[in-house]
Amino acid sequence: MEHREEDSAYRESDLVCIAKRENNPKRKYLVVNRKQGKHIPVSPGEALAMFRALAAKLEEPYRGERLLLIGFAETATAIGACLALCLHCRLMQTTREEIPGVTYLHFSESHSHATQQKLVKEDLDIVMGQTDRVIFAEDEVTTGNTILSAIDAIGRVYGKCPAFSVASLLNGMDREAETEYKKRGIRLHYLVKTEHSGYEALAEQYRGDGICRKNRGWDEPLPVRMLYPSGYLDARRLQTADVYGRACQALCRQVLAGLNPDPSRRYLVLGTEEFMFPGLLLAWEMERQGCRVRFHATTRSPIAVSSEPEYPLHVRYELCSMYEKDRPVFVYDLAPCEEAVVVCDAQEMTEEGTEGLLSALSQSGSRQVTLVRWQG
Numbered sequence: 001m002e003h004r005e006e007d008s009a010y011r012e013s014d015l016v017c018i019a020k021r022e023n024n025p026k027r028k029y030l031v032v033n034r035k036q037g038k039h040i041p042v043s044p045g046e047a048l049a050m051f052r053a054l055a056a057k058l059e060e061p062y063r064g065e066r067l068l069l070i071g072f073a074e075t076a077t078a079i080g081a082c083l084a085l086c087l088h089c090r091l092m093q094t095t096r097e098e099i100p101g102v103t104y105l106h107f108s109e110s111h112s113h114a115t116q117q118k119l120v121k122e123d124l125d126i127v128m129g130q131t132d133r134v135i136f137a138e139d140e141v142t143t144g145n146t147i148l149s150a151i152d153a154i155g156r157v158y159g160k161c162p163a164f165s166v167a168s169l170l171n172g173m174d175r176e177a178e179t180e181y182k183k184r185g186i187r188l189h190y191l192v193k194t195e196h197s198g199y200e201a202l203a204e205q206y207r208g209d210g211i212c213r214k215n216r217g218w219d220e221p222l223p224v225r226m227l228y229p230s231g232y233l234d235a236r237r238l239q240t241a242d243v244y245g246r247a248c249q250a251l252c253r254q255v256l257a258g259l260n261p262d263p264s265r266r267y268l269v270l271g272t273e274e275f276m277f278p279g280l281l282l283a284w285e286m287e288r289q290g291c292r293v294r295f296h297a298t299t300r301s302p303i304a305v306s307s308e309p310e311y312p313l314h315v316r317y318e319l320c321s322m323y324e325k326d327r328p329v330f331v332y333d334l335a336p337c338e339e340a341v342v343v344c345d346a347q348e349m350t351e352e353g354t355e356g357l358l359s360a361l362s363q364s365g366s367r368q369v370t371l372v373r374w375q376g
Helices: 044-059 077-087 121-130 145-158 175-183 199-204 241-259 277-288 351-363
Strands: 016-020 029-033 067-071 090-093 104-108 116-120 133-141 163-171 187-193 211-214 224-227 266-272 292-298 315-320 328-332 339-344 369-373
Touching (some): 016 199, 029 163, 077 133, 116 145, 121 145, 133 145, 241 277, 241 339, 328 351
Parallel strands (some): 067 133
Antiparallel strands (some): 016 029
């Protein structure tokens, strides 16, 4: 079953910005979603409303089926968690992190800067025989090759497989790709249909003359407080969505008790790489309390920044990852705020990553930082 753009409350112009990829000859442009909350700061309520609109397209077609929802790292992990919560099904996400003591099912994302994707095999072993359908959640599907790679990897290991579907905010597949999916019985659901033929030329016309700031240490000391909420659950591992949702709500209650947010102040809540949904939910709870809050996340994606007003990203901070010190990560268009709340689940946060992010927040005008570590 497909859902055409005219069936949706969203339009391409509402969601789609085109940016230039940096040092990636496989695909020179990147589709940046205005409302997703990954690269561009957004109202958390707007992001969650969009995710729920996508979930609504799945409820009736799969009523009564035993579902496994798989969100793609790193940009679709929050989408996947939100869909699973709406569908009350099982949840896991792909990952590029290393989890001790597990084995992986590997597959590739050929157009990405970081091509290797993984699923925890021990968790798939548990759930494959109890699943009628796997739904892959993505922010955008263009060729569909990454999902086919995952499906083929599952088929090689498990033989007889459940049915497969794909739910994405955007779908830019051409007729040939859609025909292949139809032939294989893979159902597509999306909010907006996009046409990619002019995107590369559009990206090339931008100057790429935005501001790039390298990690350079913590210039101005910021007041920093640490919060350590309990009850950690890792969505890289198999979870029941309702249980995971309750754990995230408990995290929000603990953090809000420590923050005591003030509606007169401006807040930024920042997720870290694959770890997005708990921070997004926290930002939404703050917004519901009347706070002025924006949410986005650090990312592995190196995207060119440019000075044109219509270009989506203007200032880039290059940092070390809080998960692995030799991994470069980026955050875009940090805005001044009275308090930045960083939500991270790195089991051992790197000193280089922590100091670099604090430096970026200081440079961008944050006055105070609360660092939330949700750990096992």
